[in-house]
Amino acid sequence: MRTPYENRFPELEPLLARVEKPSRYIDHEWGTRSSAEADYRVCLVYPDVYEVGLPNQGIAILYAVLNEQEGISCERGYVPWIDMADAMREAGVPLLSLEGAAPLSSFDVVGLHLPHEMACTNMLETLDLAGIPLHAADRGEDDPLVISGGPSVYNPEPLAPFIDAFLIGEGEEHIVEVCRAHERLRDAGATRLEILRELAKIPGTYVPSLYEVRHDEACTPHGYTVPRAGEDVPEVVHKRVVADFGATDPVPQSVVPFAQLVHDRLSIEVLRGCARGCRFCQAGMTYRPVRERTPDQIVSAVMRGLEKTGYDEVSLTSLSTTDHSCCPEVLSRLNRRLADTGIRISIPSQRLDSFGIDMALQVAGEKKGGLTFAPEAGSQRLRDVINKNVTEDDLERATRAAFEAGWRRVKLYFMMGLPGETDEDIVAIADLADRTYEIAREVVPPAQRGGVSVSISCSVFIPKAATPFQWCAQTPDDEVKRRQQLLLRSVRNRAVRVHYHDADTSLLEAVLSRGGRDIAPVILGAWRRGARFDAWTEQFDLSRWEEAAAEAGIDLREVATEPFDLDARLPWEHVSPGVSRGYLLREYRKALEGTTTADCSRTSCTGCGVCPTLHADNILAGERA
Amino acid sequence: MSDPNAASLFRLRTEYVKRGRLAYLGHLEVLHTLERIVRRAQLPYAVTQGFSPHMRLGVTSALPVGTSSEAEYFDLFMTEYVSAGEALARLTASAPADLAAQRACYLDVRAPALTAEITRAMYRIELTRADGFSFDADEVRALLDGIVGLGEIPYARGKKRKVLDLAGTLVGFTCVDLEGGGIELLLDTRISNEGSLRPEILLAALDRSLTPQVKREGPIVSTGIQDLAAISRYAICRTAQYVEDSDGSLLSPIRTDETPAAPLTVSSVPSL
Numbered sequence: 001m002r003t004p005y006e007n008r009f010p011e012l013e014p015l016l017a018r019v020e021k022p023s024r025y026i027d028h029e030w031g032t033r034s035s036a037e038a039d040y041r042v043c044l045v046y047p048d049v050y051e052v053g054l055p056n057q058g059i060a061i062l063y064a065v066l067n068e069q070e071g072i073s074c075e076r077g078y079v080p081w082i083d084m085a086d087a088m089r090e091a092g093v094p095l096l097s098l099e100g101a102a103p104l105s106s107f108d109v110v111g112l113h114l115p116h117e118m119a120c121t122n123m124l125e126t127l128d129l130a131g132i133p134l135h136a137a138d139r140g141e142d143d144p145l146v147i148s149g150g151p152s153v154y155n156p157e158p159l160a161p162f163i164d165a166f167l168i169g170e171g172e173e174h175i176v177e178v179c180r181a182h183e184r185l186r187d188a189g190a191t192r193l194e195i196l197r198e199l200a201k202i203p204g205t206y207v208p209s210l211y212e213v214r215h216d217e218a219c220t221p222h223g224y225t226v227p228r229a230g231e232d233v234p235e236v237v238h239k240r241v242v243a244d245f246g247a248t249d250p251v252p253q254s255v256v257p258f259a260q261l262v263h264d265r266l267s268i269e270v271l272r273g274c275a276r277g278c279r280f281c282q283a284g285m286t287y288r289p290v291r292e293r294t295p296d297q298i299v300s301a302v303m304r305g306l307e308k309t310g311y312d313e314v315s316l317t318s319l320s321t322t323d324h325s326c327c328p329e330v331l332s333r334l335n336r337r338l339a340d341t342g343i344r345i346s347i348p349s350q351r352l353d354s355f356g357i358d359m360a361l362q363v364a365g366e367k368k369g370g371l372t373f374a375p376e377a378g379s380q381r382l383r384d385v386i387n388k389n390v391t392e393d394d395l396e397r398a399t400r401a402a403f404e405a406g407w408r409r410v411k412l413y414f415m416m417g418l419p420g421e422t423d424e425d426i427v428a429i430a431d432l433a434d435r436t437y438e439i440a441r442e443v444v445p446p447a448q449r450g451g452v453s454v455s456i457s458c459s460v461f462i463p464k465a466a467t468p469f470q471w472c473a474q475t476p477d478d479e480v481k482r483r484q485q486l487l488l489r490s491v492r493n494r495a496v497r498v499h500y501h502d503a504d505t506s507l508l509e510a511v512l513s514r515g516g517r518d519i520a521p522v523i524l525g526a527w528r529r530g531a532r533f534d535a536w537t538e539q540f541d542l543s544r545w546e547e548a549a550a551e552a553g554i555d556l557r558e559v560a561t562e563p564f565d566l567d568a569r570l571p572w573e574h575v576s577p578g579v580s581r582g583y584l585l586r587e588y589r590k591a592l593e594g595t596t597t598a599d600c601s602r603t604s605c606t607g608c609g610v611c612p613t614l615h616a617d618n619i620l621a622g623e624r625a
Numbered sequence: 626m627s628d629p630n631a632a633s634l635f636r637l638r639t640e641y642v643k644r645g646r647l648a649y650l651g652h653l654e655v656l657h658t659l660e661r662i663v664r665r666a667q668l669p670y671a672v673t674q675g676f677s678p679h680m681r682l683g684v685t686s687a688l689p690v691g692t693s694s695e696a697e698y699f700d701l702f703m704t705e706y707v708s709a710g711e712a713l714a715r716l717t718a719s720a721p722a723d724l725a726a727q728r729a730c731y732l733d734v735r736a737p738a739l740t741a742e743i744t745r746a747m748y749r750i751e752l753t754r755a756d757g758f759s760f761d762a763d764e765v766r767a768l769l770d771g772i773v774g775l776g777e778i779p780y781a782r783g784k785k786r787k788v789l790d791l792a793g794t795l796v797g798f799t800c801v802d803l804e805g806g807g808i809e810l811l812l813d814t815r816i817s818n819e820g821s822l823r824p825e826i827l828l829a830a831l832d833r834s835l836t837p838q839v840k841r842e843g844p845i846v847s848t849g850i851q852d853l854a855a856i857s858r859y860a861i862c863r864t865a866q867y868v869e870d871s872d873g874s875l876l877s878p879i880r881t882d883e884t885p886a887a888p889l890t891v892s893s894v895p896s897l
Binding site for chain 1: 645646647649650651653654655657658660661662663664665667672673678679680690691719720721723850851852858
């Protein structure tokens, strides 16, 4: 029998006394929208703690869209922090939704957001705390349908055995279709298998149990995935794109938390997609085409959203907000409207060439924190390889202007281990940082030089599915560590601080990005050994993963560092963001030659295949500079 | 107050509750939520000048996580006059029910801050006995008299050793058996620059007196909600806060008899 939907907060409440930040678990925030009487219930779960998950825009959008629907109620769930999870297990309290404090297992659908690879153990933690069988194959007729979606679904295989259906791409129309179909089939008394077969017919829906992994054609050690014999399902599941982005509600966010979050503000998605074409960037490939909201829509959305939520900060979000053709106009209009309110405007990501210091000034007002620039690679040669169309002059101009305008803290973001990287490229990172510091010394008056800070943040390149670098190997972790030391030694100026990412975490990210269904037992084994909250550096422990991998007969380093043949079938090619294999291959070859590719939103079509395949187009609000 | 703009500002004092699950909010969480409520209510709030402008809003002393209240206050400085009745209605419509505004009035912009003005706080505590315990109100009263007689309770906050001065902070208490089986404790406490009484520390001391047989390491620790041996559950509520008049009488911080800093033409000074 299905677990009854009922309020079990009284069982949770005594535990609040024993955990940190009890406000994570109390609900009753402003702006919740679920309805207690609905006949069909969805619980969307962000696989991390409340304060990390609440700001997520994807969940905010789907939460709004589902609760708009007649007869559907959508609630939220988060993963209890370790102290609470342990207390709940000890007390026999299952994972509860926030709004209704009802067991997750009582819902029709449990939706697990997949923000990044490292969330995989928390997804198992969620299912286990909820009392839902971890493997899709073990779920019975009374268990909820477990769906998953989000930015990291473009290689779904490592999680395939645990998920009933993946929703690929933009979910605002898709999830409603899936829920309505599920509701209809449920009411008609369909079996779980019948339901899954029907859902697989909805475009963008990948039902892993109807597919199998084969190794008979040229492929990687992880095989490739095809429909099971006799199953009427698409060979390639293309991502969904909303019919008209401009017509979607620009203010989906409604819930205002009590707790102070990492991103505690109103977010307005001003544009979707990025056509810069950086070859390492998965989001750049998977969020195409580019669609901008109009300045009028953005300004009115900001004002309405602030009034509705009471936030004191608004963030204009997207993959690259300053690329919006009307960004300066939007900023100056908002600054006029928000004068003397104490309300701040922020922009999450910036580019050297487009983030004019003028725009930075519009955002910062009197208070100038740090500015982050992302050259990604140290040398022009390597920046051409990755198609980061930024020159050293761009960087110099931008940092000089930033120091002149009063900024004192500049952070430079790079990646290490990019394809074809040499020691000279590493030394070039150090040179760039040293040069930036020298510019600061030239520009900043002597009395203020004490406040100058230049730092380097260097992450490790992870080859990602559906990018031109999907065939590339990750640099071995011991080599990464050597290059990190080389970077440290190469920075001449002692005032330049160097931060680099943990090579252990990066190794695992590569395994989860490149592996196939064969990695699923490793995830399960690591979770059984206590792995959870792996995205939290202090919680992550590679040894759990190494033991789990050994048990499953997998060599983590081999998975991460073995390049794939260009003609091999890859583990994820049955799922597609619409970017064609031919385009990715062409881009890969151009990378090897160091030839760059233009941005199609500024020049002409570069033939990535998204528009014809997905029947979509770039839609700009004005001319891009 | 030496604010040059003070003359053109209005100061609205609002009484609100903190109850139900929202008792688990921390002080800063409540503060941020109040600011958001004011913005949603679209009240013409004043903003501080300077590097990092923020809303001019003052609150009462911090209420611990888990403690509810029937009488919290905040002062909001505004640039325009909105009748107290309308401000109250707008605040109520913009707040979660468990943080609802109850009353509002205007007061002199130059009046002392809430934290300076309020010197008395009343608490109601309901105790539930743990299984296997049968103490009653008389026993609790006798044990508390003993604790009060010692004058102070040593405790630790983080790594710091501290002392709760009962002589200075506890004005009086009563203790009765409740019909449902629990015990109700009413505390009359004094708040001053020297300190205030955190009821949970007194409860922890009571718990130790009730269970001398339980071995405990170190002093009472003042962090979060206490895990007690003889008391299975407790609920603490701040029931009232007062301003002490020069003759010692207790006044509500909401003073409806004073001349408000509102235009003289406005006749409807809020009652309630």
